[in-house]
Amino acid sequence: MNKRAVILLSGGLDSITALAFAKAEGYACYSISFDYGQRHKTELNAAQRLAEKYGVVEHKVIQIDLRTIGGSALTDDIDVPEVAQEGIPVTYVPARNTVFLAIALGWAEVLQAEAIYIGVNAVDYSGYPDCRPEFVTAFEKLANLAIKSATEGKPIYIRAPLMSLSKADIITHGTALGIDYSETISCYQADAQGRACGQCDSCRLRRQGFAEAGLADPTRYQ
Amino acid sequence: MNKRAVILLSGGLDSITALAFAKAEGYACYSISFDYGQRHKTELNAAQRLAEKYGVVEHKVIQIDLRTIGGSALTDDIDVPEVAQEGIPVTYVPARNTVFLAIALGWAEVLQAEAIYIGVNAVDYSGYPDCRPEFVTAFEKLANLAIKSATEGKPIYIRAPLMSLSKADIITHGTALGIDYSETISCYQADAQGRACGQCDSCRLRRQGFAEAGLADPTRYQ
Numbered sequence: 278m279n280k281r282a283v284i285l286l287s288g289g290l291d292s293i294t295a296l297a298f299a300k301a302e303g304y305a306c307y308s309i310s311f312d313y314g315q316r317h318k319t320e321l322n323a324a325q326r327l328a329e330k331y332g333v334v335e336h337k338v339i340q341i342d343l344r345t346i347g348g349s350a351l352t353d354d355i356d357v358p359e360v361a362q363e364g365i366p367v368t369y370v371p372a373r374n375t376v377f378l379a380i381a382l383g384w385a386e387v388l389q390a391e392a393i394y395i396g397v398n399a400v401d402y403s404g405y406p407d408c409r410p411e412f413v414t415a416f417e418k419l420a421n422l423a424i425k426s427a428t429e430g431k432p433i434y435i436r437a438p439l440m441s442l443s444k445a446d447i448i449t450h451g452t453a454l455g456i457d458y459s460e461t462i463s464c465y466q467a468d469a470q471g472r473a474c475g476q477c478d479s480c481r482l483r484r485q486g487f488a489e490a491g492l493a494d495p496t497r498y499q
Numbered sequence: 500m501n502k503r504a505v506i507l508l509s510g511g512l513d514s515i516t517a518l519a520f521a522k523a524e525g526y527a528c529y530s531i532s533f534d535y536g537q538r539h540k541t542e543l544n545a546a547q548r549l550a551e552k553y554g555v556v557e558h559k560v561i562q563i564d565l566r567t568i569g570g571s572a573l574t575d576d577i578d579v580p581e582v583a584q585e586g587i588p589v590t591y592v593p594a595r596n597t598v599f600l601a602i603a604l605g606w607a608e609v610l611q612a613e614a615i616y617i618g619v620n621a622v623d624y625s626g627y628p629d630c631r632p633e634f635v636t637a638f639e640k641l642a643n644l645a646i647k648s649a650t651e652g653k654p655i656y657i658r659a660p661l662m663s664l665s666k667a668d669i670i671t672h673g674t675a676l677g678i679d680y681s682e683t684i685s686c687y688q689a690d691a692q693g694r695a696c697g698q699c700d701s702c703r704l705r706r707q708g709f710a711e712a713g714l715a716d717p718t719r720y721q
Contacts, residue, residue: 341563346606372605375645379601383594384568405649415644419637424595428628 279305281390283381286310286336288323289463290483291396291439294451296331298438299394301454306333307388309381313373314344319471323462326406330460331496339380346371374407385433386424393420398439398447413437439480444486452492459495472499501527503612504658505603508532508558508692510545512683512705513618513661517672518553521661523676526600528555529610531603535595536566541693545684552682560677561602593597596629600638600657607655608653615642620661620669635659658690681717 282304299306310324321338328336375396381393397408398478406412417435439447448458463483464473471487473480475498487494506518520604521528532546543560550558596619603615619630628634639657641647661669670680685705686695695702696721709716 337567339564339567341602342561343602343605345559345561346602346609371608372645375601375641376598378562379567379594379597380565382597383565386593387568400598406647407645409644415637415641419597419634419641420635422631422634423629424592425593425628431577470640489592499509 282392284394288320295396297454392434445489448490504614506616510542517618519676614656667711
């Protein structure tokens with residue numbers, strides 16, 4: 278049996294690059310997306326298409342309604358800000374990566390997967406505590422105490438291959454690994470056709486990344 | 500504002516005792532249950548009734564379909580065994596406590612709660628890796644790296660007050676704190692009326708607990 282990895286796939290630029298890294302490591306890839314009440318559902322459609330295009334073995338969408346716990350502009354009725362904010366942005370979803378990694382961990386155990394890939398990185402950090410290297414390290418430690426297979430001598434690894442890369446580096450690496458970014462969606466408020474607003478933090482970082490990488494920006498804007 | 504705690508409430512004997520401990524510590528209690536595709540839905544009804552009876556401020560039920568990741572007799576079509584098993588039981592749900600704690604953590608942050616209570620203990624352990632003290636400690640460490648409020652100097656504590664107690668001790672403490680266990684459900688295969696099978700691991704531990712505590716067993720059996 279090929280060694281397996283579970284990849285958190287959001288439909289964005291970073292997570293598909295994380296998947297490309299996993300494939301390059303020789304993993305049979307299993308992708309997982311979360312329908313958590315986010316306003317940008319077009320992401321989920323993009324994730325599904327990307328999973329098919331890049332040959333994952335199985336793609337799963339998990340329903341979990343984080344709106345019921347509230348507290349974020351991505352799931353509540355708080356406006357998404359169009360200017361850069363100081364500190365942790367209001368688009369922060371409480372404990373999101375902890376929840377997503379936890380569910381991915383359950384699937385990883387069922388699959389007897391060796392690794393979970395998550396596309397967090399230093400640029401995406403922008404104040405999110407659950408995108409830092411110490412968070413990933415702590416989750417890996419927890420994971421190896423949490424699941425049956427790990428207590429039986431089969432460790433699980435949490436990989437964050439983009440952690441130390443700039444957005445431009447991510448785009449450069451992903452392009453070299455064969456990723457076509459035109460179908461990825463990074464925008465916090467993409468429209469129903471998947472076109473980006475061009476104004477939010479996420480759009481700004483992405484546009485700047487293509488510019489710094491010296492590559493044409495294939496993003497479809499509104 | 501009263502200090503707040505989120506309590507993982509399953510409708511069973513242990514979790515309501517954990518809630519009693521939180522109340523005794525002076526916390527305003529917020530309880531959370533998970534509808535995760537388990538076969539024993541009567542637990543969810545019991546949790547709702549117990550939350551009302553013991554005066555929690557708010558009770559939430561989170562929908563999350565763990566059946567889609569499979570791997571457990573509690574959510575799959577594997578038979579629940581009626582004789583004690585060696586090692587980790589087939590009723591183990593992959594990463595269940597990790598997932599539940601992660602979601603509770605998100606709500607705790609929104610509530611600005613100081614603690615999360617979980618009713619795991621040494622007896623319930625019976626091979627479940629995510630019921631051990633080292634798991635709880637690792638989750639607490641993760642939690643304080645994961646959420647915004649913790650990075651801003653407001654730590655969160657994961658409390659497992661039953662960890663070192665036997666089932667008999669739990670029952671003795673809970674009874675002293677005013678808990679009436681007749682409405683709690685521990686059985687893995689309770690019927691629609693909430694009556695216990697009397698045969699599964701969970702029923703066996705519970706019955707033995709009342710016997711060792713020298714208290715009448717109020718459980719309704721099938």
